[in-house]
Amino acid sequence: MQQTGYTRASTLGPIAEVVTAAGGSIERVFRRADLPLALLDSPDTLLPLRDHFRLLMVTSRELHDEVFAARLGRQTSMAGLGVFGRWVAQAPTLLEAIQRAGTSLPHMLQNATQLVVRRHGDEIHWSYEVYDPARDGRLQNEMLAIWYMIAVVRHFAGARWRPDRIILSGLPSRLRCPTSALMGTDTAIGNAASAIVFDRRLLTSVNPDLGQGDGLAASELGRIFDLPDPEDLPGRLSVLIELELLDRRPTLARIGARSGLARRTLQRRLSAAGLSYGDLLRNALQRRAVRLLCQTDRSIGDIAAMLGYDDPSHFSRAFERWSGVAPTRWRRLLEPRARPETSSF
Template sequence: MSTVRGTALLGFKAFCASQGIDPASALAAVELPEDPLDARLSGAQFNALIDLCAQRSHNPLFGVQFGLRQGTQSLGTLLYAMRSSGTVGEALNLLTRYFHIHSDGALVQLERQAGNALLLYDVTDGTFISVRQTVELAMGIASCLLRELLGHAWQPKSLLLRHSAPANRLAYRALLGVAPRFDSPVNAWVFDESLLTTPLSTTDARYQQLARQHIDELARVTLEELPSYLQKRLRNELAHGPVTLHDMAEYMMISPRTLQRYLRAQGSGFQALLDQTRRSMAARYLCDSSLSLTQVAGLLGYADLSAFSRAFTRWNGVSPQQWKQRMQHLPR
């Protein structure tokens, strides 16, 4: 089960009030305490809370607006360490390395592609089917972070979102300065790669050292966390093609045999984790996006649609088409 730091709900009550929602009632509906800031929240409860608030407020932009209102304050110690970095690129590398302290059910990555930088975000907890609101909340926070680090130099090229476009898609431009490209293969802010070299104002070097020591202590990964870590890597790599045990072992700089032994010690195995990851990603794509089944098959690393359809039917007892039709008739 994934978790989120309670600080992810900083400013939640005031924002709910501005949206005409009773925050105490919303928290109680998902079985969260009335004062959640000092708690470690269940990722499922957090995701359900943001989704519920979007429904109760009749505001499909609730998530992104809450992210923009909250800004970077929820990142806590990690934000101070980032501000102490030498460049924007170094700051974002810290974010990708330590974000799991803030939320261990999501993954942040920084990639460079053809002169562009991509700050990517993905909810890796496969138990959630729809994550539209949570993703948009995170992208709103990321927008605030990049604007804080870059100032007037922050000029995004595009915002990519995996889920399908809502009816009021033009409202995003007013909020974010850019109209998102929906039904994209990833969730990402895209901007000029040269901005990564932008220098940041230096701060107390001793404070920076203490901040990094603190997050290093929190970031120690145990053997028990290996299956979850591996699933995060699988989610990132599957869109680029089939992923094998050998690929993952090479990335982790251990032998395939050692990786399998570690996974067996945790009651799991590579193929089981691969199936679980594909199954949860498939459900999310079919629920949240308008991608074709052939596109979904490719994003899950299948060679063709028939291979994906056979696997999906084995997991769920119905074909992808039948499953999607059932989901469309459920209340959302």
């Protein structure tokens, strides 16, 4: 199976707004990147990092803008990173925030990457280092990541703060000036990791919102370890299945193609783990069904269609086999006072 990291859809930032404002078609961008448009409404969904790279590359080509991600990054914020952003933004000092970001990034938001702090005299070099082998769209991804790192520092140093300089690995010399203009500071071309550079005295900056946060709930902390391990084949396949479920009922052939495994190889390796493709699909359908029942007011019929069931009654029977109760009753038991009695379909 192709080795790759994973990232949450939230790391794409306000991509739809930026593409539309520039006169592009977000529908065409997602179609060409072979990704479901529903990712825009599913910020916690995981997708392979190589697909994230490819989407940024396709968008850059759609807009004929080689520094698109630097433009997109100007509109990003810590709030857009969900639980990860909240966890980092609640740190008492910038130093603690940077440590939290580095420690939790590969578990909460994006793996196959790391954030590393190095001191060079009175300067801090905070770098973003990527271990995924995918190359297409990599520079766009690093431009976007740099902006999120800037957003972390700005939370402590103020909204007008800018790094002393930015280092982007592999940046073509022709893009240095337009990138510097968008980043608002000098951009250097580096051979090592991309980084932001700032005065080390900033590390002691105190959180201006200290004491205002309530911390993270146990359910949110539970998400820290839901990115799949590189050796966890069922976990990695489950990510692909859940991604496909945003758009269609995924087939074994489709998941095999996306994973880089031949159909028989995939089946054999799952069998060695005591599983089948049907097991993974059923588990993914259960998780998505529960999320849709909990987080939306969609009818049972709509949810059934979104999960690929031709008949809502087929979904209801399947859900009752999984949970022991029909989906309408399950929803009422979940929120007995919040939802009025309504028809199922």
